[in-house]
Amino acid sequence: KAGVTQTPRYLIKTRGQQVTLSCSPISGHRSVSWYQQTPGQGLQFLFEYFSETQRNKGNFPGRFSGRQFSNSRSEMNVSTLELGDSALYLCASSRDRGQETQYFGPGTRLLVL
Amino acid sequence: GQQVMQIPQYQHVQEGEDFTTYCNSSTTLSNIQWYKQRPGGHPVFLIQLVKSGEVKKQKRLTFQFGEAKKNSSLHITATQTTDVGTYFCADLDYNQGGKLIFGQGTELSVKP
Numbered sequence: 160k161a162g163v164t165q166t167p168r169y170l171i172k173t174r175g176q177q178v179t180l181s182c183s184p185i186s187g188h189r190s191v192s193w194y195q196q197t198p199g200q201g202l203q204f205l206f207e208y209f210s211e212t213q214r215n216k217g218n219f220p221g222r223f224s225g226r227q228f229s230n231s232r233s234e235m236n237v238s239t240l241e242l243g244d245s246a247l248y249l250c251a252s253s254r255d256r257g258q259e260t261q262y263f264g265p266g267t268r269l270l271v272l
Numbered sequence: 273g274q275q276v277m278q279i280p281q282y283q284h285v286q287e288g289e290d291f292t293t294y295c296n297s298s299t300t301l302s303n304i305q306w307y308k309q310r311p312g313g314h315p316v317f318l319i320q321l322v323k324s325g326e327v328k329k330q331k332r333l334t335f336q337f338g339e340a341k342k343n344s345s346l347h348i349t350a351t352q353t354t355d356v357g358t359y360f361c362a363d364l365d366y367n368q369g370g371k372l373i374f375g376q377g378t379e380l381s382v383k384p
Contacts, residue, residue: 192371202315202360202374215371249314251372261305261372263314 161186163252163264171270177238180267184231184252191233192261193225196247205248208233209256237269245271274299276363278375286383291351293378295344295361303364304337304344305372310357318346320364351382 164183172178184191192215193205204217208227225235231252237244247268251261277296285291295304303322307315319328321337321344328335334347348355358379362372 194372194374201376202362202372204371204373207371217371251315260317260320262317263307265314 163250163262165248165250165264165267167267168265169268169270171272172240173272174240174242176240177236178240178269179234179236180248180250180269182233182235182250182252182264184233184250185262188252188254188262189231190253190256191227191231192251192253193233193235194249194251195219196249196266197245202249205235207256214256240271242271245269274363274365274373276301276361276373276375278361278378280378281376282379282381284381284383285351287353288350291348291355291380293346293359293361293380295346295375297342297363300341301337301344301363305362305364306335306344306346307360307362308357309360309377313357315360348380351380353382353384356380356382 166181190209192207194202196202205219206213206225207215211227222238227233247266249263249266251263253261279294305320306318308318309315319335324341325339326337332349336345344361358377360374360377362374364372
């Protein structure tokens with residue numbers, strides 16, 4: 160069974176630009192969560208999607224948004240990029256909401272210049 | 273909001289020594305999960321603890337959940353160089369679906 164895939168793996172953007180990251184969950188998994196990982200703040204929850212609906216949201220500004228498609232694939236978008244948005248963005252999938260095991264993808268490393 | 277504190281932040285050990293990382297919360301934890309992240313990698317699920325006082329073992333790794341469900345620990349016996357990485361605890365609040373609240377992690381380095 161293929162694992163969680165994320166594209167692109169690396170990305171360089173400049174301040175003010177926007178970016179879209181993609182996540183394909185494990186086949187059969189319906190829940191996708193997104194996390195931001197930085198050296199200073201650690202792993203922080205962004206949002207969770209299930210059945211194409213955002214079910215939960217972390218404490219991030221409205222510049223961070225996402226969506227989920229009918230095949231459970233998910234995208235997250237960050238608009239008006241700031242230097243502080245440089246981070247590793249991880250998505251994790253699970254079969255259902257609140258399932259025991261969340262499987263993380265390799266992440267997208269975003270650098271904002 | 274809820275916070276999960278993890279100590280120590282860094283731990284350097286000689287190969288063969290034991291290692292322990294601690295996870296604490298001021299509020300009752302719902303379910304503790306432990307993850308390992310190798311350098312340059314992504315978090316990989318290790319185990320979940322649900323019950324008060326629960327103890328689980330995976331080879332040289334021993335996981336404990338406190339009686340009051342406010343703390344947890346991961347102990348590695350006789351560390352090996354393959355144990356290098358950052359170990360995270362995270363609280364999975366079922367009331368909030370798949371939301372994991374992570375501790376800051378303990379970075380383990382093992383000197384051969």
